[in-house]
Amino acid sequence: MDTQQVIAPPCAPPSSPGTRPDVTPTSGVIHVNTRHVSGFTVIGNHLAQHHELSLVAIGLAAHIQSLPAGAKVGIKVLTDRFPESEARITAALHELEAKGYLDRSRVRLPSGRMVTRTVSYNQPGAKPSTTAAPEPRPRPRKPPTTPAAPPPREAATQPAPAPVHVPPPTAPRTPPQPLPQPHAPTGELHRTASAFLADLRRHAPQLTLTEGDIATLTPGIATWLERDSHPDTIRHALTTDLPVPVKHPAKLLRHRITTLLPPPLPGAADLTPPRRKVLVIPLQNCDTCERAFRATEPGHCRDCRTEEPAVTHSATA
Structure with a gap:
């Protein structure tokens, strides 16, 4: 009698990367993941799978989070970068602001110019990390020609105090003029x-x-x-x-x-030129002939004043 040979079972086919060998989806998406070592951004599922944000808002948030600090994210810049219209990008920014992913505010620079500052949050509501934005490096100063005296030992061991950031003073806003009110509202x-x-x-x-x-x-x-x-x-x-x-x-x-409020229209009395005052000389009765004549004071009329010297002369002769 021949000896029975045991045949080994065939090897299982290799599984595709990113899938478990014992679970094979029959439909839907199959992930083929490759580990990133550079040039990547971590996006939370709370943003990628948000149930209330539109697809434009989710993509715009992912794009903003991938940009370096200081990059321009104004509506004009985003409209030139993407094919969506200005209205859709504006609406997407409002969605992200409402859900806490963006915070846009107007600030005044030390030069006096007003700019829009945008703050992007990769996880709204979470405590921000203590890592601050990198500050610009100061320009190296030229070393002095003469060697400086060595600092005291105590000053070398003590750390330098951290600079205190004092915000620049802003000019007070001028209150707006009051809205004009009608004199006789009806x-x-x-x-x-x-x-x-x-x-x-x-x-x-x-x-x-x-x-x-x-x-x-x-x-x-x-x-x-x-x-x-x-x-x-x-x-x-x-x-x-x-x-x-x-x-x-x-x-x-x-x-x-x-x-731009115009002044009230002038009335007819305001447009009429002032009349010249006419001096009226009152009437007087002559003391001699009682004829009426105009004079400022009572006395003799013109005829009596001319005859009075002749009468006086004849009486004297």
């Missing part, structure tokens, strides 16, 4: 001014106002109408030479309504 004047503000978006879509803005600016337009300004004149003053883009329509209109 219901009809209020309705006309409110309708005028609501109609502005037909002539300038960038000046679309909310109901609250219209209620706030209505007294200013009512003052223009009270001063006999034509609606076309007011519209031309408020919509000519608008900045691009108009970021705050209500603030822009408030400034123009206040600073």
Whole structure:
């Protein structure tokens, strides 16, 4: 009888990288992962799998987190970099600000220029790390020609005090001028001014106002109408030479309504030249012939004054 031979089972096929040998997905995504050693950014699943952010917002957050410190991330720069429109990028930035991934604020530089500072958070709500942004290296100074005296031993052993960062002083903001108020407000004047503000978006879509803005600016337009300004004149003053883009329509209109307000129209009495005063000499009765004549004081008329010397002369002879 022949000896029975034992045949070994075949080897299992090698598994693909990134998958477990005992679990093989039948559908869906299969990851083929390669370890990164340089040029990579760590993105949390709380951002990559966020259930309330749009795909544009998630991609924009990943792009911003991959940029070095100090890189420009303004809307104009992002619009030139990506094919999305300015409106979609602006909406995505607002989404990231609402969820705590971005913080944009206006700050004043020591030179006085206002810039937008953007802070990116890779994990909103977490305590930030103590690692600060790298400061610019100071320029090396030229060593002195004569050797300096060695510092005392105690000063060499003590660490130098850390410099205290003092923010530059900012100039106080000038309070805005008060909005003009009509002298005699009426219901009809209020309705006309409110309708005028609501109609502005037909002539300038960038000046679309909310109901609250219209209620706030209505007294200013009512003052223009009270001063006999034509609606076309007011519209031309408020919509000519608008900045691009108009970021705050209500603030822009408030400034123009206040600073471009015309004076009240003068009345008819103000335009009439003053009349010359005529000196009226009163009437007097002559003491001799009682004839009426004009003089400032009572006395004799002209005829009696000329005859009086002749009569006196004949009486003397």
